[in-house]
Amino acid sequence: MLEKIEGIVIKTIDYGETHKIITIFSKKLGKFSAIAKGAKKPKSRMAAVTQPFILGQFLVYVNSGLSSIQQGEIMESFRSIREDIIKTAYTAYITEFTEKLVDEKSPDGYLYDQLYQTIRWISENEDMDIPIMMFELKLFEKGGFAPTLIACVNCGQTEPLSGFSILEGGVLCNGCLHKDADAIPLTPSLIRLLQVFSRVGLEQVGKISVKPENRRLLRQLLDSYYDRYGGYYLKSKRFLNQLDRLN
DSSP: OEEEEEEEEEEEEEETTTEEEEEEEETTTEEEEEEETTTTSTTOTTTTTTSTTOEEEEEEEOOSSSEEEEEEEEEEOOHHHHTOHHHHHHHHHHHHHHHHHSOBTOOOHHHHHHHHHHHHHHHHOSOOHHHHHHHHHHHHHHHTOOOBOSSOTTTOOOSSEEEEETTTTEEEEGGGGGGOTTOEEOOHHHHHHHHHHHHSOGGGOOOOOOOHHHHHHHHHHHHHHHHHHTOOOOHHHHHHHHHHHHO
């Protein structure tokens, strides 16, 4: 079936001397893979539209297995991302993460919109770590291993919440904090931030102001949580960590 599909290129693989297999995340079909014949040729009309992170309109023969791209048109190229190694690294991370966690041909319009909003934010801003964490929490939810953030993971109380337990998988109230000697103490404002990050779309957020020390704490918390529950090795995450150490 020939269909016109809007989507974001989240993965590319060279196939033979002249072709590419690209993975697209779309609102209509979800994630799917398709061969783009001749896309490796410099003068091919498909060369530009099959680059990573491109938002494009694709004319696709959709098959139960590998689909085939007939035509493509760039809607947004996000050029500023390609010209900046840091922006490229962050975008590579969220697209690889998306590719790992979403199922084939399982549409999720909300997650698609959040991926687009996050890529656009990276393209237009220098401050990227908070939008990345917001998107990560939504991917945790998609992957079925999201932390419990609204109420105490042990007793269900909604307040006062005072810490986060990697072991227990979520926030703890004052009365249950003793359940995990390694629980990370968090202020009520930081717990509210995590709740907002997990539930609110990036398009609803204006200026994001979080103290550097709190950003580092939340980053370490999410990294430790993913290391325990995530299960997927991400090459792009390793590169991001190397960049952080250099900085």
